[in-house]
Amino acid sequence: xxxxxxxxxxxxxxxxxxxxxxxxxxxxxxxxxxxxxxxxxxxxxxxxxxxxxxxxxxxxxxxxxxxxxxxxxxxxxxxxxxxxxxxxxxxxxxxxxxxxxxxxxxxxxxxxxxxxxxxxxxxxxxxxxxxxxxxxxxxxxxxxxxxxxxxxxxxxxxxxxxxxxxxxxxxxxxxxxxxxxxxxxxxxxxxxxxxxxxxxxxxxxxxxxxxxxxxxxxxxxxxxxxxxxxxxxxxxxxxxxxxxxxxxxxxxxxxxxxxxxxxxxxxxxxxxxxxxxxxxxxxxxxxxxxxxxxxxxxxxxxxxxxxxxxxxxxxxxxxxxxxxxxxxxxxxxxxxxxxxxxxxxxxxxxxxxxxxxxxxxxxxxxxxxxxxxxxxxxxxxxxxxxxxxxxxxxxxxxxxxxxxxxxxxxxxxxxxxxxxxxxxxxxxxxxxxxxxxxxxxxxxxxxxxxxxxxxxxxxxxxxxxxxxxxxxxxxxxxxxxxxxxxxxxxxxxxxxxxxxxxxxxxxxxxxxxxxxxxxxxxxxxxxxxxxxxxxxxxxxxxxxxxxxxxxxxxxxxxxxxxxxxxxxxxxxxx
Ligand SMILES: Cc1cc2nc3c(=O)[nH]c(=O)nc-3n(C[C@H](O)[C@H](O)[C@H](O)COP(=O)(O)OP(=O)(O)OC[C@H]3O[C@@H](n4cnc5c(N)ncnc54)[C@H](O)[C@@H]3O)c2cc1C
Numbered sequence: 001x002x003x004x005x006x007x008x009x010x011x012x013x014x015x016x017x018x019x020x021x022x023x024x025x026x027x028x029x030x031x032x033x034x035x036x037x038x039x040x041x042x043x044x045x046x047x048x049x050x051x052x053x054x055x056x057x058x059x060x061x062x063x064x065x066x067x068x069x070x071x072x073x074x075x076x077x078x079x080x081x082x083x084x085x086x087x088x089x090x091x092x093x094x095x096x097x098x099x100x101x102x103x104x105x106x107x108x109x110x111x112x113x114x115x116x117x118x119x120x121x122x123x124x125x126x127x128x129x130x131x132x133x134x135x136x137x138x139x140x141x142x143x144x145x146x147x148x149x150x151x152x153x154x155x156x157x158x159x160x161x162x163x164x165x166x167x168x169x170x171x172x173x174x175x176x177x178x179x180x181x182x183x184x185x186x187x188x189x190x191x192x193x194x195x196x197x198x199x200x201x202x203x204x205x206x207x208x209x210x211x212x213x214x215x216x217x218x219x220x221x222x223x224x225x226x227x228x229x230x231x232x233x234x235x236x237x238x239x240x241x242x243x244x245x246x247x248x249x250x251x252x253x254x255x256x257x258x259x260x261x262x263x264x265x266x267x268x269x270x271x272x273x274x275x276x277x278x279x280x281x282x283x284x285x286x287x288x289x290x291x292x293x294x295x296x297x298x299x300x301x302x303x304x305x306x307x308x309x310x311x312x313x314x315x316x317x318x319x320x321x322x323x324x325x326x327x328x329x330x331x332x333x334x335x336x337x338x339x340x341x342x343x344x345x346x347x348x349x350x351x352x353x354x355x356x357x358x359x360x361x362x363x364x365x366x367x368x369x370x371x372x373x374x375x376x377x378x379x380x381x382x383x384x385x386x387x388x389x390x391x392x393x394x395x396x397x398x399x400x401x402x403x404x405x406x407x408x409x410x411x412x413x414x415x416x417x418x419x420x421x422x423x424x425x426x427x428x429x430x431x432x433x434x435x436x437x438x439x440x441x442x443x444x445x446x447x448x449x450x451x452x453x454x455x456x457x458x459x460x461x462x463x464x465x466x467x468x469x470x471x472x473x474x475x476x477x478x479x480x481x482x483x484x485x486x487x488x489x490x491x492x493x494x495x496x497x498x499x500x501x502x503x504x505x506x507x508x509x510x511x512x513x514x515x516x517x518x519x520x521x522x523x524x525x526x527x528x529x530x531x532x533x534x535x536x537x538x539x540x541x542x543x544x545x546x547x548x549x550x551x552x553x554x555x556x557x558x559x560x561x562x563x564x565x566x567x568x569x570x571x572x573x574x
Contacts, residue, residue, distance in 0.1 A: 001419060003192045004030040004158065005410045006403075007178060009165045010199030010220065011037025013134070013395035014374025014402070016141040018197045021403025023148055023157055027410055030158040030191070031145075032165055032180055034215065034500075038142055041201050041213040042395065045134025046326060047254035048118055048126030049396070050389035051091035055112040056124040064088040070120040071390060072567040074285045075383025076527035076537065078233070078545070080563035083361035083379045087390075087397045094396045095127055103140040105129050106323070116257040116323075117283050118388040124257075126389035131252050131326040137392065164500055168196065168227040168370070169418060169425045175369035176418025178223075179429045183500060186493025188430055190422035194413045195369040195406040198224055199399065202353040202375040206512040208453030210350035211243055211250040219507030220376050224357050225514070229365055230547040230558070232378035233355035234511070235518035235529050238386055239462050240351035241289040245307045247334050248349050251327060253388040255310055255344075256282040258323050262293065263309040263343060264301040270308075287385045287528040290348040294462050297347075309343035316340065348462060352391060354382045354528065355515070358547060358560075363402035369409060373402040380545065383562075384527020436502055441485030445502050448479050448486070452512055455479075460516055465533045469520040476513050477554070483509060514548040517555040522546065539569055 008019045011033030022029040033040065052062040067088040072079050099105060099113060106114040106128050115124035129136035149157050160180065167179035169190070177192040200220025204212025225231050241262075242251040256262070262282055264270040271281045274292045282289070293308055302308050312320060312327075317340045320328055324339075331339050356378040363371040363379065373379075374395040381394055459472035483506060488498050524538035525531050547558040 001190055001192050001422065004028055005193065006030075006195045006197065006406045007032060007191060007193040008197045008199060009178065010040070010201060010374065010376070011035070011161070012040035012042040012199060012201050012374060013137055013141060013392065014399040015197070015199035016138070016145055017396050017399030018199055018373055018403035018406070019157065020141065020144050020148070021400050022407045025404065025407035025411070027407040028156050030160060032160040032163045032178070032191075034162065034164045034183065036161050037159070038138060040138065041216055042134045042138045044213060044250070045137070045392055046131045046250060046252035047257065048116060048128035048133050048389045049095065049137065049392035050118065050121075050125050050387070051095040051127055051393065052088065052125060053092055053095065053113060053115060053127065055108055055115050060123050062123070062125060064091065067091065067121075067125065069567055071381065071387055072383070073572060074120040074385055074387040076385055076572055077539070077543065077567070077569035078236075078380070078383030078526060078562060080361065080380050081565040081567055082563045083381045085565065086361050086401070087381050087393060090397045090400075091393055094393070094400065098137065098140055098396070101140050101144055103129070104136050116254055118253055118257050120285055120387035122283060126254070126257065128254065130322070131254055131324045133392065137396070164503070165223055166503060167425055167429055168224050168229075169422050170227050170367055170370075171418050171421040173367055174417065175367050177422050179422070179426055184495055186496060188426065188433065190426040192416070192418055192422055194410040195371065197363075197402045197406050198357055198370070198372040198376055199374045199402070200376040203511050204350050204353065206452065206508050206515065207350035207456045208450070209248055209457050211240055211248055212350070217504040217508050218511035219504040221356055222507030222510050224365070224370070224372070225510065225548070225550045228550070229367060229370065230358045230549050231355060231511075231514050232358040232545050232547055232560075233380060233384075233518070234514040234548055235522055235546060236354035236384050236527060237350060237460070237515065238286060238352035238354060238528050239290040239348045241286055241293055241348050242310050242346040243349035244330065244334060245345035245347055249330055249334060250351065251310055251344060251346055252324070253283075253286070255312055255324060255327060258319065259315055261311045261314075262289070263311050264296050265303050266301065270296050270301060285385055285387060287530075290462055291530060293348055303345065307345045307347045310346045311343040312339045313341065313343065352386055354378070354380070354384065354386055355518070362405050363398055364405065371402040371406050373398040384529060433499065433503075436486065436499065437488055437491035439485070439487055441487050443482050443485040443487060445486055445498070445505050448482060449505055449508065452476065452479055452508060456512055460519060463530055463532050464519055465531060466520065469516055472516045473513070473520060476509060476516060480509050480513070510550065514555045517557060518546040518548060521557055537572075543569060
C-alpha cells in the first residue's frame, strides 16, 4: 500500500500552497488531482487578490483592521472574526512572498504592485496581474513545486495527476488515508497517510448558469461529507453580477473596479436608485448588485427581459488593452464584440460556494489529521457573502496554514494506523463501482445532471422562498432515487470518463440537497441568501452557522455559534 506523510487532495492554489508548506517542514507530501494542477479552476481567476498594501495612497490609509472590518461587514456578520483577522493580518506577507517567487503582478508607475478597487473596500486593495491573476499565481506556485521536485533527491513530493479521490477513510475519528482511482488505467488504490488536506475547490456545477469550470462538481466536498465530516453554511451561494449573456463566462469585477458602468435599457446607471448600493454604485458587494440587476430587469428596464449592459467604452482602448485584455479577448471570441466599441450584455450567475467543509481558523476539522483549505473549506472568512478578491487570498493564506499544521501534526505521530480499514474500504469502493458498471437501469446521467441544474437555477437562485425550496428538495430526492437506475454506455476501465461523471453526479446531488435543506431552514435574509418570505436579517434567531451531516435518509441539520471579536453586528448599510 502506498504511504505518504501528508496527502493533499487538489492541485489548485490552496493545494499547491499547502504542499509547498508541508515540504518546507521536511515532511513528505503527495498531491492528488483529478486534472493536471495547472487546469484547476484557480487558473481562471481574473480580477485580483486583496491585501492592504496601500500602494495607491491618496489620503486614504489601509491596514489589516480595515480589511477585516470590510470582510466582516461584507459577510453580513456571519464570518468567524478570528479567521478573518488571521487572514487579513497574513495578507501582505503572503503577497510579498509570491512577488519574491516571481509572480508577474501588474505595477504602478513607481514600480510597486498595482492595486484596483474591488467590492467592499471602495478604494484600491486588490493586487492583480492584468485580468489573469489566477493564471499568474497558479504558475508561480507550480514553478515552486517543480523546483522543489527537481532539487530533492528522494521521493519527497509525489504528484498524482489525473487521479480521482473517491473516499476519505477515517478510523475512530482519526484520518488514515484516501481511496483514489487512476483515471488513465482505471486502477483503484488505497493510499495511507497520517494527515490529509482537502483543497478540492468549489461546487458551482450543481447549477447550470455558473462561471465555474466543469470540474467543480461538488464531489470534492461530498467525499468528506459522506465520511461523516459536516458541511457548513451550504445555503450561501454567491451569484456574480456580471457574466457574459448566454455563455456564463465571468466578466471580472475588475471591469467595474477600473470604472465600468452598468446600464439599463434607457442607458442609465441604474444602481444609484437602490438604497443599499447608492454610495458605492458599481463596486458595492456582489450580493447587493446581483439582486438589484434582477430587480431592474423584473421592473422592465432590462433588454429582452433578461439582461443589462456592462459599459467599458469610456475607459478607452489603451486601458482595456492594458488592464482587461482577457475580457476583450473573451468578448471578441465568444460573442463577436469589442468592448472598447460596444457595451457587453451581462446577467448574474452562480460564482462561488461560501459554504464547505467545516473547519476552524487553523484549518482543522473535527477529525484528527484532516484539514481543509481554499474554496472547499468553510473556515469561515466569507460568511454569508464573499468580497471580490478575498477568495484568492483565502487559498494562499489558509493553504499555508493547513500545510504547516498538517506537517507539525504528522511529525508527532508514531506507528502505522489504518491499513485494515483502508483495505476494507477499498473493497467496498470496488464493489460499488462494479455495480455501477453492471447496472442495466434506464437512466442517463446527463438527463439527471441537466434536471438538477434546472432545479437549482430556477428554485434556489438569487431570490428564494419556502414553496420553491420545498419543491426543489422533493425533486432532488426523486433524482437521488433515479440515480440508482443509472446506466453507463461504456463499462471498460481505461479513461472511463462516463464512470467518473457518474461518480461525481452523486456528489452533485448530495451537495445540492445540503444547500437546499440549509436554505429552507434559514428563515431570514442574510448576504447572498435572500428569502422573499423573510426579507430581513434576524440576528436573534439566525446569527449562527448551519451544519449539514450526511445520513442515509438525507441531510441532518445542526447549528454552531459565530466567532465574534471586535466587530459588533450592525445593520449592513452602504
Ligand atoms: C472564473 C472565475 C474567476 C475568479 N476570479 C477571482 C478573482 O479575481 N479573485 C478572487 O479572489 N477569486 C476569484 N475566483 C474564485 C477563486 O478563483 C477560487 O475560489 C479559487 O481559485 C479556488 O481555489 P482552490 O485551490 O480552492 O480550488 P481549485 O483551483 O478549484 O482546485 C481544486 C482542485 O481540486 C482537485 N479535485 C477536486 N475534487 C477532486 C477529487 N475528488 N479527487 C482529486 N482531485 C480533486 C481538482 O483537480 C483541482 O486541482 C474566481 C473564480 C472563477 C470561477
